[in-house]
Every structure is written in structure tokens, then in C-alpha cells.
Amino acid sequence: VNVTILGAGSWGRTVALLLIKRGHRVTLWGRANAALAAAPYDQTHDLNAALQCDVLAIALPVQQIHSVLVAATFPKSAPYVLSLAKGIEQERLLRVSQICTRDIPGFSSGRFAALSGPTLADEVARGLPATAVVASESDETAKLIQHEFSGPALRLYTSRDLTGVELAGALKNVIALAAGICAGLKLGQNVLGALVTRGLTEMTRLGEALGGQSATFSGLAGLGDLVTTCTSSMSRNRTVGERIAGGEGLDDILQSLGEVAEGVWTATAALEIAKQHSLEMPITAEVCRVLYESKDPTAAIHDLMTRSLKSETDAYVSSTLSRG
Amino acid sequence: VNVTILGAGSWGRTVALLLIKRGHRVTLWGRANAALAAAPYDQTHDLNAALQCDVLAIALPVQQIHSVLVAATFPKSAPYVLSLAKGIEQERLLRVSQICTRDIPGFSSGRFAALSGPTLADEVARGLPATAVVASESDETAKLIQHEFSGPALRLYTSRDLTGVELAGALKNVIALAAGICAGLKLGQNVLGALVTRGLTEMTRLGEALGGQSATFSGLAGLGDLVTTCTSSMSRNRTVGERIAGGEGLDDILQSLGEVAEGVWTATAALEIAKQHSLEMPITAEVCRVLYESKDPTAAIHDLMTRSLKSETDAYVSSTLSRG
Numbered sequence: 158v159n160v161t162i163l164g165a166g167s168w169g170r171t172v173a174l175l176l177i178k179r180g181h182r183v184t185l186w187g188r189a190n191a192a193l194a195a196a197p198y199d200q201t202h203d204l205n206a207a208l209q210c211d212v213l214a215i216a217l218p219v220q221q222i223h224s225v226l227v228a229a230t231f232p233k234s235a236p237y238v239l240s241l242a243k244g245i246e247q248e249r250l251l252r253v254s255q256i257c258t259r260d261i262p263g264f265s266s267g268r269f270a271a272l273s274g275p276t277l278a279d280e281v282a283r284g285l286p287a288t289a290v291v292a293s294e295s296d297e298t299a300k301l302i303q304h305e306f307s308g309p310a311l312r313l314y315t316s317r318d319l320t321g322v323e324l325a326g327a328l329k330n331v332i333a334l335a336a337g338i339c340a341g342l343k344l345g346q347n348v349l350g351a352l353v354t355r356g357l358t359e360m361t362r363l364g365e366a367l368g369g370q371s372a373t374f375s376g377l378a379g380l381g382d383l384v385t386t387c388t389s390s391m392s393r394n395r396t397v398g399e400r401i402a403g404g405e406g407l408d409d410i411l412q413s414l415g416e417v418a419e420g421v422w423t424a425t426a427a428l429e430i431a432k433q434h435s436l437e438m439p440i441t442a443e444v445c446r447v448l449y450e451s452k453d454p455t456a457a458i459h460d461l462m463t464r465s466l467k468s469e470t471d472a473y474v475s476s477t478l479s480r481g
Numbered sequence: 482v483n484v485t486i487l488g489a490g491s492w493g494r495t496v497a498l499l500l501i502k503r504g505h506r507v508t509l510w511g512r513a514n515a516a517l518a519a520a521p522y523d524q525t526h527d528l529n530a531a532l533q534c535d536v537l538a539i540a541l542p543v544q545q546i547h548s549v550l551v552a553a554t555f556p557k558s559a560p561y562v563l564s565l566a567k568g569i570e571q572e573r574l575l576r577v578s579q580i581c582t583r584d585i586p587g588f589s590s591g592r593f594a595a596l597s598g599p600t601l602a603d604e605v606a607r608g609l610p611a612t613a614v615v616a617s618e619s620d621e622t623a624k625l626i627q628h629e630f631s632g633p634a635l636r637l638y639t640s641r642d643l644t645g646v647e648l649a650g651a652l653k654n655v656i657a658l659a660a661g662i663c664a665g666l667k668l669g670q671n672v673l674g675a676l677v678t679r680g681l682t683e684m685t686r687l688g689e690a691l692g693g694q695s696a697t698f699s700g701l702a703g704l705g706d707l708v709t710t711c712t713s714s715m716s717r718n719r720t721v722g723e724r725i726a727g728g729e730g731l732d733d734i735l736q737s738l739g740e741v742a743e744g745v746w747t748a749t750a751a752l753e754i755a756k757q758h759s760l761e762m763p764i765t766a767e768v769c770r771v772l773y774e775s776k777d778p779t780a781a782i783h784d785l786m787t788r789s790l791k792s793e794t795d796a797y798v799s800s801t802l803s804r805g
Contacts, residue, residue: 286672346713
């Protein structure tokens, strides 16, 4: 099949190479990039020409998708759209599937799928084994993507829980920011274990409120991706947290990062959605305070351990917390 | 209160120091150990005298508990018993609570509690924050232990799910062996995320079959401890897996390890229990093959990825796996 990938970041380029190995024809649309010069895929800067494809894979920063889509003229028979992005649009509080439905004229959500899971680009590019979930409201669409995109090094499973898979991929980046802060403060692995546990609870709570399934959050696209992102030095979101804890300013970090750390934008969006649903997201709230209100990272983690661990009692029958 | 700790390993010694800081009187019973010479707690080699206490904390290797208990003469008014050990007795397939009920004459299970969670001894000893669960069939017993053992650096939550908490602590050591094998083979963090996800599913399945609650496995004593143990170089079980992957023999590793890696013994016990309940535990089964049947670690992980990831489909609605 003909696949166009919007976005020339590390994940977009990695997927492009995988697809070429699978025998597909791949066109990459993105900013000029020296790293692409010798690449084996077609490159174009003509957005409308790029849309003449069977599958349009979106590997753009989530905050940029809207402006790209509204600048495009889609062909009458729109392609399947596959999201490779993990985040929530800050302005309209939309998942990628919702952005597409609103911004592509006449687009049917049944032609949309999201690919999400523990897939650090660097490892996938090196041929290390990885797994992920392809979610769509349409079984046929999910199976089509699964069939065309999976290979021996990237095993794909289908899911109907599009909402859960998209939210899991977005929200884990926020928890990874907190994991990075803990790593930067050298708090150790005991705290990491507690953070991942409470983080998954917090992600699942919001996901279920928005119609996602808890099994999705316990699966590869939830827990799996969360563990990978919170433990890898290759994770940009974790790196941002680590550098914040080291005393650097957010703007300086983002400018030197090279690629986008989606959690920085998704954190405020998630908190806003949680407020609309009267849900508490203590980790996300502390991450926002550190990022946008200059709260001291040590104080944030202290408040988080105290606060978040009080709510751990919810998870146990007849639990109580002594001596605060 | 007067606390006796059976076992002078790193966790027993760490808990002893915490209790002394809390103002308790602590007696440590264990093998002679040069590291203990200057320690601020009483030491004894007289087992029966050591049992004259309010709380008996068991920090022995699980496979040794039976022989110590049956050699002891308990006072008429038996102390509370707190398990600090994480494993399953290989011979009788018993959890620590079951060992105590069988081996201490007239012992009431209501006086038993288990402390489990992400508590790497080295980090707790350094005063880094940690959290854990105290589980007992009796609320009063759990609250007593919580009250006497918790402090600012070790926050304790109570649970009634003794079965779940004991099994979670035991089974995560087996998954940590597999995580160590993956680390030794340099398979990366994408595989780790998948392994933790499938590992928790496998642990939960056995735990629920034996009467534990799935919420326990999603909590600190389950997921929390699993993440910590699978990611820390201080974990003995993870270290054993890493060294096995590096080509060392199990006997050599165990002899040079200094302390016990409980997962090595718990793996076969868990597999035996799973068989009795007709449950599949693919990760545990592959760990046993590597440890006891000299299976090549690379082949084991390959079979595991293929096999375990086929079963990931269980977790998703209407999932299918294409091209194996």
C-alpha cells in the first residue's frame, strides 16, 4: 500500500523504514532535515500531493496537527488515518481522533486508528523486539493496519477501545515527567514503583471517566508504555523532568531538546479535563505546578508522596493511614 | 514494644534500625555476622529466649522458616508474627502465613501480618522514602503493626487481603528473574514494558485463583514492588537473571550472591500451584526452564515473546494476532 507519514521526527522516520522493509511505498512529509538526505523513502513538501495515499500516518507533535490538517485539501476519497502521536490538544482538549474528525471534512471515524504501546523509536530502529496496540472503532480498520504495519520486530494487537488507547498514550507522558523529576532528585526505585502504581491509577481513573476501559490501561498501551517511558533515558518526557529537577528552566530545556516532549502540553490539558469531570489527578497537578508555577520539585514530590499515598488507601479494603 | 527479628540479612537489619529509631527494643536472632558487631540492637543465638517478645518479625529465607519454627519452643502466649519474607515454600507449597499456622502450635492466623511492597533495603536504610502494605486477616493486627512500624520514611497501609499481598510479594521475584534475563540480553526497555505488563497479568491470575484480590496486584504490593524489583540493580533476583543471561551457572551465581534470591525457589513452587489450578504461567515456566533445564536464555525470551504476546490478546476485546 501507499503510506504517507506526516512528520519527520524519530518515530515517523523509524516507522517509515519499517514499512519500506515490509515492501510498502512510503512518502514522508516534514520539515527539511539533513538526516533524511540519504533515506530510502520519497520526500515531499507538497502537503496536498502527500495526501494522495492509502494510509496517512500522523507523526506530528499533537499541538501542530490542527494547523496542518486545516491547511490541507483532502482528496474526495480520504485515506485511512493512523495516529502515531501521543498527546491531547491543549486548546480544544481533543484526542487525535477527535482532531481528525473535526478538521478533515467528511472524515468518518471508522477510518481512523491509533498505534500506541512501548515503542521507543531508537530501540525499534535497532531491530529490538517491541509490541503495541492498534485501536479503532472499526475492526476492519484495526486489522488492516495490523496486517500492513506488523512484522517480526513489531508485533501489533488490535483493540476496539480507541478512547482508552489514545488516552493511555497521552497520559503516560505526564507520569513520565514526574518519574524524571524523581530520577533527577535521586529518590531511588522504591519511589519509582510507588509513582508508577499511583500514576496508572490516576490515568485509569480519567480514562474510565471518558469511556475508556480499565483493561486497556492494564495492557501494553497503558502499563507497558508507562513502565518503558518511566525507565528509559531515551524518553524525552522523562528527560525533561530530570533536567527540571536539576534546576534548568523549562524553556531552555525545550529549546535544546530537539524533539517535542508531549507531556509538557498534555499535562495542562489532562488537568483541565479532570476538572470538568471533578476528578483528582494529584501527580498531574504537581507536574503542572513544577512546570508552570515554578514550584520547587522537591516540595512537589514531598507533597505528592504525602497526598498521593493517602489516596492509595482507596485501593485497599478497610485501609487507614497512621501518623500521616 | 519488644520486637525480635529472625534473620540478619539486609532487610532484617534495616527494619531493626528503623524500629530502634522509633523507640522500640529490638533483638536480632541470626547467624554470626561481622557487620552486626557494632549494631545498636541486642543480638542473641538463643532462639527460645528470642521468642519472648511482643512481635516476632520473620526475615529469614522462606525455605528456612519451617526448620527454624519447628526447632523452637514458643511461649504459652505466642507473639504477633510479622512476615518480612517474600516467597513460597517449595516443599509444601505454602505461603509464610500458612507455614506459621502449621508450624507454631496453637497459633491463630489473626495474630499474623505480612509487610510487602517496594522496599529495597539499601534505599530504606539510606532514608529514601518508601511505601508498603501491611496485610492481615485481622484489622487490629494490621493496625498494630502499621502503628508500631511506620515512620516518615516508610509509610504503611493496611489491607485485609493477606493472600494477595503474600502472593504478590512472592511472585514478583520470579518476574524479576525474567526481567534480569532481558536486561542481560540487552533487549531494551520496550521489552521490559511488555514483560512487566504480562508478568502482572500472570501474577494476578494465580493470585485470584487462590483467593487474592486483583486490586492488591494493581497496588503497591503488586505493581509497585514489581516495577521496583524489575528495574533496580540492587534486586538480587534481577541480578541472578542478568548473570544467567551472561552465561554463568546457577550454582555459581547463588554461591557468590551472599543473600538468597527467593525467586529461584518460588518459581517452581508457583508453577506447581498453577498446574494444580490448570492455569498457564508462561513467564514463570520459561524462567524454570532456564534455571533448571539449562534452556538457552535467548530461546526462552524468544518463545516467551511469541507465546506470551499471543495471550496478550486476552486483554483486549476482539483482538487478533496476525502473522504470528
